[in-house]
Amino acid sequence: MTPPLTLSLVTLGVADVARATAFYEALGLTRAAASSDAVSFFNTGGPVLALYGRDALAEDARVSAAGSGFPGVTLAWNLGSPAEVDEAMIRCAAAGGALVKPACKAFWGGYSGYIADLDGHLWEIAHNPGFPVDAAGRLRAPEKPEG
Known part of the structure; x- marks a missing residue:
């Protein structure tokens, strides 16, 4: 039986992984060793926060990266x-x-x-x-x- 839903990781599609990483480090997070140039991972008090290139994330999900406005x-x-x-x-x-x-x-x-x-x-x-x-x-x- 599949376990109940657990929010384990949140991935944000970003324009520049290094720049976004510096922003979240300035807020007190520490980049995890599992990170690379293409993706940064941060352990938080809850789910892991990931930063990944917006275009690459959209490609992985097979959706358009051109969305705009409030995403809800x-x-x-x-x-x-x-x-x-x-x-x-x-x-x-x-x-x-x-x-x-x-x-x-x-x-x-x-x-x-x-x-x-x-x-x-x-x-x-x-x-x-x-x-x-x-x-x-x-x-x-x-x-x-x-x-």
Whole structure:
């Protein structure tokens, strides 16, 4: 029997692997030894993050690399407090990321903002008081309603 779905790896198609690698290293990630000139791998608190050439990734999936606009996907970096969100937003901008939406109180009760990495991938940087982050930086959605 096949095990249940597990998000194990996220691959971002990028214009320049070396440039994108430097961006994510500036955010505190360390490139794994399994990396090469063509692909960078980073261990995170959850899935492995991979950076691979956008054209090569599209070719591998047998789709067009010419897509544009909002792809309907965002990635998220959840943190333990609004102050950590503000610090992360500043760090991302200093590394060359583009501020898309400044961090602010969110309609769902948390605090979040959006940045785009060097290739336009949207990252929500958020603090959600209802979804605790453990000491290793892993987020867990509550299994049962509070109360």
